[in-house]
Every structure is written in structure tokens, then in C-alpha cells.
Amino acid sequence: MSYEMIGITVLWIFLYGYLIVASVDFGAGFFAYYAKTTKQDHIINQLISRYLSPVWEVTNVFFVFFFVGLVGFFPDSAYYFGQSLLIPGSIAIVLIAIRGSFYAFENYGSKKSNFFMFLYGATGLLIPASLSTAMTISEGGFIEETDNGVRLLTGELLTSPYSWSVVFLAIVSVLFISAAFLTFYASKANDQPALELMRKYTLFWGSPTIIASLTTFIAMSQHNARHFEKMLDLWWMFGLSVAFFLGALLLVYQQKRYGLAFIFVMFQFFFAFFGYGAGHLPYLIEPFITVESSVTNEAMGLALVIVFIAGLLLLIPSLILLMRMFLFDAEYVKGKK
Amino acid sequence: MELDSAMMSRMLTSLTLVFHIIFATVGVGIPVMVSIAEFIGIKKKDANYTLLARRWARGFTITVAVGVVTGTAIGLQLSLLWPKFMQFAGNVIALPLFMETFAFFFEAIFLGIYLYTWDRFKNPIYHWLLSIPVVIGATMSAFFITTVNAFMNTPQGFDLEGRTLTNVDPLAAMFNPATPTKVFHVVSSSYLTSAAILAAIAAFAILKKNASDYHKKALKLTMVATFIFAITTAIAGDLSAKFLANEQPEKLAAAEWHFETEKNADLIVFGTLNEDNEVENALRLPNALSFLAHGSFDSEVTGLNEFPEDETPPLWIHYMFDLMVMLGMYALGVSFLYLLFSKLKKWNENNKWLLWLIVINGPGAMLAIEFGWIFAEVGRQPWILRGFMKVAEGATTSPHVDWMFVLFLALYVVLGGGAISVLRKMFKNNPAELELEKRYPDVAKRGGHK
Numbered sequence: 001m002s003y004e005m006i007g008i009t010v011l012w013i014f015l016y017g018y019l020i021v022a023s024v025d026f027g028a029g030f031f032a033y034y035a036k037t038t039k040q041d042h043i044i045n046q047l048i049s050r051y052l053s054p055v056w057e058v059t060n061v062f063f064v065f066f067f068v069g070l071v072g073f074f075p076d077s078a079y080y081f082g083q084s085l086l087i088p089g090s091i092a093i094v095l096i097a098i099r100g101s102f103y104a105f106e107n108y109g110s111k112k113s114n115f116f117m118f119l120y121g122a123t124g125l126l127i128p129a130s131l132s133t134a135m136t137i138s139e140g141g142f143i144e145e146t147d148n149g150v151r152l153l154t155g156e157l158l159t160s161p162y163s164w165s166v167v168f169l170a171i172v173s174v175l176f177i178s179a180a181f182l183t184f185y186a187s188k189a190n191d192q193p194a195l196e197l198m199r200k201y202t203l204f205w206g207s208p209t210i211i212a213s214l215t216t217f218i219a220m221s222q223h224n225a226r227h228f229e230k231m232l233d234l235w236w237m238f239g240l241s242v243a244f245f246l247g248a249l250l251l252v253y254q255q256k257r258y259g260l261a262f263i264f265v266m267f268q269f270f271f272a273f274f275g276y277g278a279g280h281l282p283y284l285i286e287p288f289i290t291v292e293s294s295v296t297n298e299a300m301g302l303a304l305v306i307v308f309i310a311g312l313l314l315l316i317p318s319l320i321l322l323m324r325m326f327l328f329d330a331e332y333v334k335g336k337k
Numbered sequence: 338m339e340l341d342s343a344m345m346s347r348m349l350t351s352l353t354l355v356f357h358i359i360f361a362t363v364g365v366g367i368p369v370m371v372s373i374a375e376f377i378g379i380k381k382k383d384a385n386y387t388l389l390a391r392r393w394a395r396g397f398t399i400t401v402a403v404g405v406v407t408g409t410a411i412g413l414q415l416s417l418l419w420p421k422f423m424q425f426a427g428n429v430i431a432l433p434l435f436m437e438t439f440a441f442f443f444e445a446i447f448l449g450i451y452l453y454t455w456d457r458f459k460n461p462i463y464h465w466l467l468s469i470p471v472v473i474g475a476t477m478s479a480f481f482i483t484t485v486n487a488f489m490n491t492p493q494g495f496d497l498e499g500r501t502l503t504n505v506d507p508l509a510a511m512f513n514p515a516t517p518t519k520v521f522h523v524v525s526s527s528y529l530t531s532a533a534i535l536a537a538i539a540a541f542a543i544l545k546k547n548a549s550d551y552h553k554k555a556l557k558l559t560m561v562a563t564f565i566f567a568i569t570t571a572i573a574g575d576l577s578a579k580f581l582a583n584e585q586p587e588k589l590a591a592a593e594w595h596f597e598t599e600k601n602a603d604l605i606v607f608g609t610l611n612e613d614n615e616v617e618n619a620l621r622l623p624n625a626l627s628f629l630a631h632g633s634f635d636s637e638v639t640g641l642n643e644f645p646e647d648e649t650p651p652l653w654i655h656y657m658f659d660l661m662v663m664l665g666m667y668a669l670g671v672s673f674l675y676l677l678f679s680k681l682k683k684w685n686e687n688n689k690w691l692l693w694l695i696v697i698n699g700p701g702a703m704l705a706i707e708f709g710w711i712f713a714e715v716g717r718q719p720w721i722l723r724g725f726m727k728v729a730e731g732a733t734t735s736p737h738v739d740w741m742f743v744l745f746l747a748l749y750v751v752l753g754g755g756a757i758s759v760l761r762k763m764f765k766n767n768p769a770e771l772e773l774e775k776r777y778p779d780v781a782k783r784g785g786h787k
Contacts, residue, residue, distance in 0.1 A: 075427025
């Protein structure tokens with residue numbers, strides 16, 4: 001396998017990882033705030049804070065890992081994304097910064113204040129919206145290259161149905177993934193009232209997720225026919241995605257196997273995300289750079305791959321330790337430790 | 338001064354770094370202090386030290402959160418503000434950047450475990466062991482990131498043929514001539530500053546309240562650490578000066594206002610420059626610059642006049658250098674005084690004047706870090722990649738950097754204010770004596786005010 005394929009595969013897996021763990025985190029923030037305003041916070045907030053306390057930093061690292069890896073494997077992308085994403089990128093940084101630090105402030109520091117909860121809930125929806133801009137502009141048609149460098153066509157971006165359908169999809173997916181995970185976590189913790197509530201949220205956010213996916217498909221066919229055609233060739237991946245989605249909903253509806261249901265949700269997004277990504281190739285940012293044209297030199301490619309493998313050997317045991325101590329430690333989940 | 342995109346990018350990057358470096362510095366140093374305190378607590382079976390480690394770790398969660406998010410900010414801003422530089426750097430120096438994320442990941446995982454498992458082990462040594470990966474992760478993060486900064490000063494590990502990069506050697510780029518001294522200086526001064534700040538807090542607590550056992554032990558531990566790290570930092574500083582004299586002479590010459598290449602060069606301390614760039618009002622230490630640069634009083638030191646004028650840094654970095662050194666010496670002096678006072682029985686090391694000097698040393702050490710980094714970064718000007726790319730060539734051409742500057746300024750005000758108010762509340766409502774009584778009732782009864 002060539003370095004560009006190794007690189008893009010590794011990065012895509014990490015972006016997928018970020019999509020899942022960050023969605024759980026972002027959605028949890030929204031649910032926590034929503035529960036508070038509807039006076040149901042006594043039911044789920046304990047649960048949410050027990051999950052999030054030990055892992056919020058890890059979530060952030062997934063993201064850092066992705067963009068540092070992107071610049072490493074595909075240095076040209078630093079130039080194109082960097083030049084065009086100054087404003088959406090900065091907004092995303094500010095939101096992530098507020099969210100991360102105020103989460104820590106509130107959790108370790110003072111009492112729960114409504115304002116912190118609001119920030120926490122709102123940023124959870126705004127961050128995916130602003131980050132999705134990077135995906136959107138990679139489809140082409142939103143940046144131009146002039147003598148003065150690359151620049152973002154803000155007007156096009158803000159009036160494009162495709163760009164808005166991606167934003168919508170990002171937000172509802174976050175809520176759906178998060179609800180599915182928290183349903184599973186509540187069942188693990190044997191917290192019946194929380195389980196009931198989260199189960200309802202999961203069933204509720206299922207349909208907008210599938211509607212948003214369809215809308216995005218349609219908008220994509222209008223915006224980038226090449227990518228759309230390639231995705232149609234990979235129809236089976238999207239078929240599997242829908243099948244896993246239905247399977248997950250069925251399990252949650254029948255009130256059984258919540259763990260399996262969440263794994264189905266992960267597969268649902270795995271196939272959709274990789275189907276989308278495979279269709280995107282060979283372009284990294286259409287039509288400016290392909291993975292092949294922008295890949296780093298061989299020496300750096302090799303060094304990065306070696307470091308990546310060594311890094312995984314270090315991180316995987318550590319992550320397993322973290323999960324065993326918190327996520328899968330039944331006593332901890334139930335709040336006894 | 339024209340406020341174009343390049344200038345605004347410099348200002349925004351400076352803003353982020355000036356803010357981030359505070360949290361990055363304590364992020365590297367405090368885990369070491371926490372680990373030492375917990376270990377002493379276990380060995381001496383003294384809950385005072387265990388509580389120290391617990392309380393430091395608790396405060397650390399706040400600073401580390403701000404450190405993480407501002408670190409994310411600078412990581413992204415490098416690409417957003419310096420896209421052409423990152424395109425180049427990505428090809429040559431991406432390796433340590435990539436490794437830094439692993440080190441950081443490793444640290445984050447174990448910090449999460451460490452913070453939430455204080456009472457989960459029967460044998461407390463297992464909990465202490467969890468602090469080791471945090472210390473390693475934090476220090477390795479500093480190591481990797483510093484190699485990137487070192488690379489910007491003395492780039493190597495590639496050939497440039499026209500605009501094409503060839504013969505890239507990632508390891509040579511990472512282990513460039515500036516790496517050893519820079520890493521040593523950064524890591525040592527981070528440890529020093531963290532110890533100094535914790536010492537300042539302990540001294541302040543003794544001044545404001547009665548001197549309890551807890552605070553006295555905290556002060557003693559942090560002052561010993563300050564003294565040791567002040568010595569290693571002084572050594573690192575000396576090695577850094579010798580490195581500059583050999584590899585980056587224009588930076589040293591600008592810092593020392595040393596214009597003519599000469600033997601037996603004097604060291605100029607503070608002073609002012611007149612219109613003809615002549616030094617006035619300065620303290621001159623005869624032959625000291627030769628000694629600082631090459632280790633002997635009669636060696637030749639390259640002067641600034643040897644370099645083209647458009648490739649030398651601004652001369653005001655002289656003050657940054659002098660302030661950094663002065664504050665470093667102050668840290669060494671104060672910690673030495675404290676140790677001297679505590680050895681001599683008839684002198685009281687907890688006397689009011691000495692405690693105030695220790696309190697001042699905390700912010701002083703942090704200022705030294707800021708001055709040192711300003712010196713390091715401005716001293717590289719006009720280059721972003723010395724000899725290959727000037728700052729203006731690396732910057733974004735997007736016209737909106739000014740608004741982003743305002744946005745981030747507001748962000749840092751909110752984050753800084755939030756961190757201070759949360760930290761104050763965290764410790765004000767929960768004094769150490771009370772917590773000691775609550776968590777370790779027998780120790781509190783035995784100890785108390787001796």
C-alpha cells in the first residue's frame with residue numbers, strides 16, 4: 001500500500017473515532033442542558049457527568065491527532081485548509097476552548113450554574129456545525145485560488161443547500177449517537193428512569209438522522225455529481241449503513257441488547273463515513289489537491305507510519321486500562337466508586 | 338508599522354503563545370511536584386504530603402484544561418495563520434509534531450486515571466505509579482514541541498533545490514543543533530517555575546494565616562525543588578548562550594548589544610542605545626561576554642555588524658534577555674537564602690521578609706518564562722525558518738486576521754478570568770487544615786501547631 005493510502009486510511013479512522021466519541025460528548029452536553037430546562041436533570045445528569053469526567057480530554061486528543069496527522073501526511077492540505085478556513089476554524093477553536101475549559105471549571109470547581117450549562121449545551125451543537133465546514137469545502141466550489149493566495153467564497157458557502165444539509169446532518173447525528181450511547185450506559189448503570197428517558201431520545205432522533213442523510217445525498221447529487229456517482233457505485237456500503245440503523249432502532253424499541261444497539265449505530269456511521277470517504281478519493285480538496293499530489297516525501301511517510309504503530313502499541317493498552325477502570329467497571333458506572 | 342495580514346498573524350500568534358505558555362509551563366512542571374509530594378507522603382507515612390499532592394493535582398485539573406484548549410488553539414492556528422510555513426514544515430518536521438500528540442494522548446489518559454483513583458488501591462504506591470506516565474507524557478510533550486521550535490532556529494535535515502525539497506531526513510531535522518540546549522532549558526525552567534509558583538502559594542498562606550505544619554512542609558519541599566531546578570536552569574542557560582555563540586551568533590549579538598567582532602568582549606547589562614547605536618548607562622562586566630559565549634575570557638565573539646541589516650533581530654530583545662537572566666538569578670538567590678536560614682538554627686526561615694521575597698519569586702519566575710520566549714522568538718526575526726523562509730512569506734493572505742485577534746483576545750480574557758476565579762473558590766472554601774482533618778483525622782490531631 002502506498003503512503004498516501006496508508007495515511008488517508010489512518011486519518012479517516014481517527015476522524016471516525018473522533019466522530020463517535022465527540023458526538024457522545026457533544027450530545028451529552030445538549031441533553032444535560034435540555035434536561036435541566038425541562039426539570040429532568042436529576043434523572044440523567046449524574047449519569048452524564050460520571051461518563052464524561054474521565055474522558056473529555058481524550059476526546060479532544062482525537063481531534064488534535066487528526067489535524068496534526070493531516071498536516072504530516074499531506075502537507076499541502078495545511079496550505080489550502082489553512083488559507084480558507086481562518087474564520088470557521090477560529091470559531092471552532094473558540095467554541096472548543098470554551099467548552100473544554102468551562103466543563104473543567106464547572107466540574108472540578110464551582111457549583112452548577114445555568115450559564116455554564118447553557119454554554120455546554122450550545123457549544124455541543126455549534127462545534128459540529130463549524131467543523132463540518134472543512135468537509136463541505138473539500139467538495140469543491142467553495143474556494144478559489146488567485147494571485148493573492150487561496151480564499152474562501154463565503155457567500156457561496158452560506159447560500160449552498162449542500163453546505164446547510166451537512167450542518168443539519170452533523171447536528172442530528174451527534175444527538176442520535178449520543179442518545180444511543182447514553183441509553184447503553186444507563187442500562188449498564190441499572191438506572192431505570194435515565195434509561196427510559198435516553199431510550200425515548202434515541203427513538204426520537206432516529207428519524208431526523210435518516211432524513212438528514214437522504215437530504216445530504218440529494219444535495220450532493222446537485223453539488224458534486226462526480227462524488228455522487230462514485231457513492232452510488234458503493235451503494236452496498238450505504239445499504240449496510242441503513243440496515244444497521246434499522247437493526248439498532250429495532251433493538252432499542254424492543255428494549256433489549258442496548259450494547260449491541262450502540263455497536264450497530266457505530267457500524268451505521270462506519271459504513272456511511274467510509275462510503276463517503278471512498279467516494280471522495282482521489283481528491284483531498286476537489287479540484288486542487290489529490291491524496292497522491294499532496295502526500296509527503298517517502299522518508300517522512302515512513303517515519304510517520306513507524307511512529308504511528310509504536311504509538312498505538314503504547315496507547316491501546318493505556319486506553320484499555322482507562323476503559324476497564326471507568327466505562328466497563330460496573331461498580332464505577334453505578335456510582336459506587 | 339503596517340498592520341497587514343502578516344503583522345496581524347504575528348500579533349495573534351504572540352497573543353496565543355503568551356497566554357498558552359503560562360499553562361504549558363505549569364503543565365510540564367506540576368506533575369513532577371505532585372509525584373514527588375505523593376512519594377514522600379508514602380515513604381514518610383505523612384498525610385500532609387499526600388494532601389499536598391491531592392490539592393496540587395486538583396488545582397492542576399483547572400490549569401491543564403486551559404492548557405489543553407489553548408494548545409489545541411495554537412496547533413490549529415499554526416495552519417490557519419502560517420499556511421505556507423506549515424506546508425513546508427509538514428514535509429520536514431511533522432514527525433515530532435505527530436509524536437507530541439501521542440505523548441499528550443498518553444498523558445491525558447493517565448491523568449484521567451490518576452485524578453479519579455486516589456482511594457481505589459489498597460497499596461498507595463500503585464496510585465503513585467500512575468503519576469509516572471503523567472510526568473513522562475508531560476515532559477515528552479515539551480521535548481517534542483521544543484524540537485520543532487529548535488528546528489525553526491537551526492533548520493537541517495533536507496536539501497532545497499529551487500522550490501523542491503529533497504533528501505528529507507526527519508530525524509536529522511528533529512535533532513538539529515538547537516535541540517539539546519533548548520530542550521534542557523525549556524524543561525528545567527518549567528520545573529523551576531512550577532516549584533516557584535507552588536512555593537509562592539505556600540509562603541502566601543503562611544503570611545496570611547498561621548503557619549501550620551502543612552504549609553511549612555509545602556514551603557520546604559517547594560523551596561528545595563526551586564533551588565535544585567534554579568541551578569539546572571542556570572546551567573541550561575549558560576549552555577544555551579554557548580550554543581547561540583556558535584550556531585546563531587546574530588541572536589546572541591543582538592541580545593548583548595555586541596556590534597563589533599572582538600576578543601575580550603564585555604557583557605552589557607541593561608543600559609540604553611543612543612541615536613548612533615552606542616551603548617549608554619549600562620553596567621559593563623569586563624570580558625564576561627567572551628566567557629559566556631565560549632568559556633574563556635579572551636575568546637572572540639562575533640558582532641552584529643557581520644550580518645546584513647535586514648537579517649538581524651530588533652535590538653530591544655536585549656532587555657528581554659537581561660530580565661530573564663535577572664529573574665532566574667533571583668530565583669536561585671531566594672531559594673538559597675531560604676535553605677541557608679533553615680540550616681542556621683537561630684535564624685527563622687519563616688520570617689516575614691523572606692516569605693515576601695518567596696511570594697514575589699512565583700510570578701517572577703513566570704515572567705522570566707515569558708521574557709525568555711519573547712527573546713527566543715523575536716530573536717529569530719526576520720526568519721520563521723532561519724535562512725529559508727521569512728515570517729512575511731509564511732503568513733496567510735486572508736484579510737480577516739484582525740477580527741480573529743479580537744475574538745481570541747476576548748477568549749483569553751474569559752479563560753484567564755474563569756481559571757483564576759475557579760481556582761480561588763476551589764481553595765478558599767476548602768482550607769488545607771479542614772481538609773486534613775476531614776480526610777486524615779489522626780494526623781490532624783497528632784500534628785497541629787508545633
